Every structure is written in structure tokens, then in C-alpha cells.
Amino acid sequence: ETGVTQTPRHLVMxxxxxxxxxxxxxLGHNAMYWYKQSAKKPLELMFVYSLEERVxxxxxxxxxxxxxxNSSHLFLHLHTLQPEDSALYLCASSQEKGGGLAGVNEQxxxxxxxxxxx
Amino acid sequence: AQTVTQSQPEMSxxxxxxxxxxxxxxxxxxxxxxxxxxxxxxxxxxLVIRQEAYKQQNATENRFSVNFQKAAxxxxxxxxxxxxxDTAMYFCALRGGSQGNLIFGKGTKLSVKP
Numbered sequence: 001e002t003g004v005t006q007t008p009r010h011l012v013m014x015x016x017x018x019x020x021x022x023x024x025x026x027l028g029h030n031a032m033y034w035y036k037q038s039a040k041k042p043l044e045l046m047f048v049y050s051l052e053e054r055v056x057x058x059x060x061x062x063x064x065x066x067x068x069x070n071s072s073h074l075f076l077h078l079h080t081l082q083p084e085d086s087a088l089y090l091c092a093s094s095q096e097k098g099g100g101l102a103g104v105n106e107q108x109x110x111x112x113x114x115x116x117x118x
Numbered sequence: 119a120q121t122v123t124q125s126q127p128e129m130s131x132x133x134x135x136x137x138x139x140x141x142x143x144x145x146x147x148x149x150x151x152x153x154x155x156x157x158x159x160x161x162x163x164x165l166v167i168r169q170e171a172y173k174q175q176n177a178t179e180n181r182f183s184v185n186f187q188k189a190a191x192x193x194x195x196x197x198x199x200x201x202x203x204d205t206a207m208y209f210c211a212l213r214g215g216s217q218g219n220l221i222f223g224k225g226t227k228l229s230v231k232p
Contacts, residue, residue, distance in 0.1 A: 033219065042122070043209070045219040056219060090163065106153065107220060109163035 003027040004110035006091050012116045015081060021113045023074040023091030031096045032074040033107065034066060037088040049074060050096060081117045088112045120145045122212050124223035131200045132231055138185075139195045139226045141210030150214040152186070152193045157225075158206040166208070169193065200230045 004025045013019050025032060034046040048056040049068040063085075065077040074091055092107040121144045131137035143152065154166040169177045169186050176184050181201075185194045197204055207227050211220040 040224065042224050043220075043222040048219055088161065092163075106165040106168060108165075109155075112161050 004091060004093055004108050006089075006110035006113050008113060009111065010114045010116075012118065013078070013081065014118050015083070017081075018077070018079040020078065021076040021089055021091075021115075023076075023110055025072055025074075025091075025093035025108070025110075027093060027095070027108060029093040029095045029108070030071055031094045032068060032071075033092040033094075034074065034076055035090040035092065037090055037112070039087075043090065046076075078115075081115075083117050086115055086117045088114050120147070120212055120214050120221045122210050122221050122223040124210055124226050126226045127224070128227045128229070130229040130231055131197075133200055133202060135200055136196060136198045137200055137228065139197075139208050139210075139228065141193045141195070141223060143191050143193060143210070143212045143221075145191075145212060145214045147214035150212060152184075153211040153213070153220065154182070154184070154193075154195045155209045155211060155222075156204075156206045157209065158203075163209075167195065197228075202230050202232060204228060205230045 007022045011019060031050045033048050036044045036046055046060045047066040052068050052071055063080050067075040090112045091110040094105050094107045123142045125140055150171045152169045155163050156166045157163045167177050167179045167182050167184055169184055176186050181198045183196045207225045209225045210223040213220050
């Protein structure tokens, strides 16, 4: 269905749990992104990886920890989350020119993980 | 700071008619790109149309077209001959300069009625 897959699609966790979200892209892209989508708020960029190096971190709380072991996989490790962290977490990928982020290529999104923190 | 504003939280249109979704933005970049993304109820976000700011000609993709007014910093999306499958959230997004991330608006929920 899509070049970007995310697992799990739904996740319910307690505030003391540790879990991980996984994203995989099959498009040969060199940049990957994590976004948070909350109700009635714009999508918020959390992390950007270009050529497996993190290039931007928008002051996301440390309870969110990204990992990009290679250009096709991206993880978001979660620990001691708060109920306000409940949201849809979207992964995206793109092919950036010259390995930097100056290109104009579109970002392809995964279906998202619906996270509920109790 | 870059911002994107979508002033219409919800809209509806009759099947086969035309609807226009509004978007305004602000950026200090001279070179930037604008996008409209569609997110159907299944949640897969897909690109609808894109516009490079340096191009004066409005982008068109089949039934989708934009009205890009650079001086007014306006980027509206027109959907012609609306179809039931066009029902979705529509997000306007801005990507400025060398920044890789997209700045999104809050979205407009479009319902196409039979």
C-alpha cells in the first residue's frame, strides 16, 4: 500500500512503560522524519535525520528518544510518557539533493501510530 | 519564524461542484515551497500539489489547482468536480530555504456530500 510503513498502528501504554515505534521506508530515500499530530493542532516536527545523522531537534522532551540505525529504518523510543503525549505519530521520508536538506522533494508519509498514554 | 494559517476548520461541498480551501503563510525566506497534503480518514497523508515560490504559474494537477498570490502570501487550493473520495483533511504546508521540515497549518476538514 505504501512505501513507508509504521508499526504498531495502535499502542496503549501506561506512564511507566517503555515502548518503541518503528518506521521503515522502501523508497531509497536519504532523510526521515518524526511528526506528532494532536487533535486541533498543526503537525509538529519532532526529529529529522539526513544520511542517518540527526540534523534538527525541536526541543522535544527527553522522554522521546529517536534512533536511526540506517537510512531505511527509524525508531522512536518512548519512556515515562505523559497523558498529553497521546497523539498520532507520523513518520515520513524524502530524497534530499546532495544529502542536505535544500531539495524540494515531497515527503512521503506512513500511516501513523495512534498512541494512547493512560 | 514561519507560519501557516488555514482559517476554515471545516467545509462541505456537493459532489461535482467546486470548492476552494484557503491558506495564508508567512516567511522571510526568498526561496520557499508550498504544498497541499490530503489525509483521508484512513490517515495516510499524501501530497496533492506543490508550488515553487519562484514560479509565477499556478500549479495544476488534474482536478486540483492552486491560486498562488505571492505578494499576499496566499496559497489556496481549488478542487473542481468534487468527488466523494476527496473527503479528507487538507493541510497546507510551507518549506522555506534550507530547512528540511514542513510547517503545517491546522488543516481543513472537507466533506463531499452526494
